[in-house]
Amino acid sequence: MMDVAVVGGGPAGSSAALKATEKGAKTVILEEHPEIGIPPHCAGIVCAEDLLKTGFTPPSKVIQAEVDKALAWYEEYSFELPLKKKFLILNRPLFDKHLAKLAEQRGAELLLGSKVVGVRRDGSNLRVKILEHDATRELLCKVVIAADGVASRIARMLGLHVSHELAACIQYEITPNPIVEDGLLEVYLGTRYAPGGYAWVVPAGESARIGLGVRRAKKPAKHYLDKLLHQRAPEAKIIRVMAHPVPVGGPLPKTYAENLLVVGDAAGHVVPSSGAGIVPALICGKYAGEVAAEAALKDLHHSQRELSRYEALWRSHLGGKFEAALKIRRIAEDMPKEDRELIAQLLRGTLGEHIKHGRKVRALLYLLLRHPRILKYAKAVIQARRYGLF
Ligand SMILES: Cc1cc2nc3c(=O)[nH]c(=O)nc-3n(C[C@H](O)[C@H](O)[C@H](O)COP(=O)(O)OP(=O)(O)OC[C@H]3O[C@@H](n4cnc5c(N)ncnc54)[C@H](O)[C@@H]3O)c2cc1C
Structure with a gap:
């Protein structure tokens, strides 16, 4: 019997597993892919100070570039955007591997190629059905932490209402890096570039990432990205295409149920105005791991009252920020x-x-x-x- 089963080996899942193990809970991470962080789908932009505050300092090999200036474009005009803080561009696959390793080193079990395909209640516990190499098996556990990303099937399986407002995002890794000035981030605003969203170009060492997110756009996201690529770096070679939705409507109204906590993209823990979800996933993951472990160790894992502490914790830390950012996103959109x-x-x-x-x-x-x-x-x-x- 496991105390805590974390579904998903992204930043939210690893952060939760790390905290749960630190609290003394027997913890497992179940990740459907055979390798952590693959396939990648992220630009990897994080505010250095915010990341430092989470306690997850990335090793230097994970940092692909540092950015302290931003140039914004609106239609054909450009203006300097004041950046009060330094931003890091992370190699997400390496960062996610680093986080999962930290959790493993503290004692969490990491099961790769283990896709959760079902969850059912069994008395005061849960039976998690795992698909591994074409065969299924069941794992008994006290609490499930659903850190399974934006599609968040696990929370739905346990009866939680899950619905997200989505931005369609697409990104290309391109080479050579077209950014001429070191430490510069380019942002493209307005319907010409990315209706209902924005586009970015960030340096990533030898290469760069050019991407965008759109909402209520007349054409698919790829149409706008191809247009921007043609304008900004017509000679560039695309070495990787990444497409994935981002939840930008703010958090779910409820992120816990009996034996269940939901975290990260699965819970809508993303800053709605920017689509930034790495730091929120790390912060909320810690709260999820802490509350899940304490509930399991006290045999209160079936109690909604006990698990509701998780929601109170993340809301008091990030609730105001999500709300303010959602207002800004809606104002910009309308x-x-x-x-x-x-x-x-x-x-x-x-x-x-x-x-x-x-x-x-x-x-x-x-x-x-x-x-x-x-x-x-x-x-x-x-x-x-x-x-x-x-
Ligand atoms: C194009 C793009 C660019 C982005 N750029 C940025 C950025 O610059 N900065 C930023 O802060 N955020 C960015 N984001 C958002 C950021 O990537 C996410 O918010 C972040 O990855 C959320 O982490 P997570 O752990 O909740 O989910 P994920 O990283 O999505 O991890 C979920 C994990 O769960 C696994 N999983 C899913 N279902 C199952 C299952 N049934 N069984 C087992 N495992 C399962 C998946 O394989 C995956 O590994 C971007 C997103 C996109 C799409």
């Missing part, structure tokens, strides 16, 4: 074209200068006197800044 264009124009002028130099009051006064109609967005922006979203 903003009339005239307002979009005016903001882009202002950011290239006086307003951009005020923001770049941290002159918040002057920026607000400038808008109040010159462009009061834009002020209606200011509250959401101020709230978002409080959570470090800009």
